[in-house]
Amino acid sequence: MTLQTCVSFELKNSLGELSTLCEKLERIGEVLGIPRRLLFEINLALDELFTNIISYGFADTFEHIIRVRISAENDLLTVVLEDDGIPFNPVERLSPELPCTLEECKVGGLGIHLVKNLMDEVVYSRCGNKNVLTLKKTIEKN
Amino acid sequence: MEIIEEKRGELSTFKLQGRLDSNTSQVFEKRIFDAMADGTKNVVIDFKNLDYISSAGLRVILKATKALKRENGKILLCAMQDYVKEVFEIAGFDSFLPIVPTLDDALKSM
Numbered sequence: 001m002t003l004q005t006c007v008s009f010e011l012k013n014s015l016g017e018l019s020t021l022c023e024k025l026e027r028i029g030e031v032l033g034i035p036r037r038l039l040f041e042i043n044l045a046l047d048e049l050f051t052n053i054i055s056y057g058f059a060d061t062f063e064h065i066i067r068v069r070i071s072a073e074n075d076l077l078t079v080v081l082e083d084d085g086i087p088f089n090p091v092e093r094l095s096p097e098l099p100c101t102l103e104e105c106k107v108g109g110l111g112i113h114l115v116k117n118l119m120d121e122v123v124y125s126r127c128g129n130k131n132v133l134t135l136k137k138t139i140e141k142n
Numbered sequence: 143m144e145i146i147e148e149k150r151g152e153l154s155t156f157k158l159q160g161r162l163d164s165n166t167s168q169v170f171e172k173r174i175f176d177a178m179a180d181g182t183k184n185v186v187i188d189f190k191n192l193d194y195i196s197s198a199g200l201r202v203i204l205k206a207t208k209a210l211k212r213e214n215g216k217i218l219l220c221a222m223q224d225y226v227k228e229v230f231e232i233a234g235f236d237s238f239l240p241i242v243p244t245l246d247d248a249l250k251s252m
Contacts, residue, residue, distance in 0.1 A: 018165050022194075040194065040225045047196045051164050098234035102211065105204060110233055111197040117232045 005032055006071035013054040013064040021046060024068075032072045038139060041118040042070075042079060045135060048111035049081055049090065057085025057131070072139065079135040088131055089124040090115070145173055152183040152215075153252055155245075159191040162199030171202045175209070183215035186248045190221035195229055207239060220248040 007028045011017040022043060029039040050066060058064055067082040090112045116122055121136040143160035154177045162170060174185065185206065207217050219241045222230070230236045242248050 015164055018163055022161070037225050043194065044196055044229065047163060051196070051198070098237075102204075102207060102238040105235070105238065110200060114197060114229065114232055 002074055004071060004073040006069060007031060008067065008069040011050065011066045011068065013058060013066065015051070015054065018047060018050070021050060021068075028070055032070070032077070034072070034077065034139065035141060038077070038137065042077070042135075042137070045115045045118050046079065046081065048115050049133060052088075052090065052111060053081075053083050053085055053131075057083055057088060059086055075139045075141075077137045077139050079137075081133045081135070083131050084129050085131060087126050089126075090133070091122050091124045143169070145170060147173060147177065149177065149180075149182065152181060153186070154182040154184070155186040155188060155249070157188040157191065161194040162192060162202075163194065163196045164198040167198040167202045170199075171205065174202070174206045178206075178209060178213070178215075183210070183213055184252055185210060185215070185217045186245070186252060187217070187219050188221055188245050188248070189219060189223070189226055190245070192223070192226060195226050197233070200229070200233055200235060203239070204235070216252065218242060218248040218252065220245050 009024045011020060025039060025043050025046070028034070034042070046068065053066060064084060069080040071078050093109055093112050119135045119137050123134045125132045143158065143162060143166040146157040146159070148155045156173065158170070160166070177185070187203070203219070210217050217239070219239060221244055222241060227241065230239065230241065242251070
């Protein structure tokens with residue numbers, strides 16, 4: 001029988017919560033035995049998605065809760081990010097053409113480009129009034 | 143994040159410690175542009191103690207690079223941890239931004 005461990009937490013829609021995200025991930029990394037490099041990549045992917053959500057996701061100025069659920073089963077790590085913002089599918093956004101020169105380099109879409117490259121799989125779905133993003137990544141020990 | 147700044151003539155060296163993300167990138171941006179207003183033409187950024195960078199951090203470095211180039215200045219990045227370097231590579235920034243192994247290497251080529 002495989003062991004599945006699942007940890008979840010909530011963040012408010014404020015940039016200051018980025019440090020909460022980092023602290024939570026440090027602890028979850030210990031609980032689930034996630035190698036440091038992978039923990040960095042997950043932190044970065046969630047940071048980019050979270051920053052996008054709170055910058056563009058809400059049409060009002062009220063407090064919103066963004067839920068994060070992380071589970072590990074064998075060598076597969078699954079991260080689910082859920083918010084009640086306006087419908088937005090980041091997966092649909094095309095990655096920017098990678099720049100070769102300084103002049104060509106533009107910054108739009110860079111965050112999503114990082115997420116797609118750091119994770120093995122990124123899937124979006126709209127469930128009721130919620131955006132649900134599921135990220136998958138294989139845990140490579142060492 | 144902590145920023146240590148050393149200025150020698152037209153060269154400013156910024157040693158970053160901690161995390162460069164949407165929370166801290168504006169502070170760093172201000173420090174670089176303040177230095178440029180104060181006569182800095184060349185910049186070295188030491189990443190040795192930087193644990194984390196997001197696209198907000200990349201954006202500041204891109205903006206500074208473009209501004210320095212307009213002034214015919216130069217920028218060099220050094221001593222990155224491998225997972226920080228990976229972020230620069232995925233973003234394609236390593237194709238136009240020189241990244242050298244150590245602070246000594248950076249200072250020698252300035």
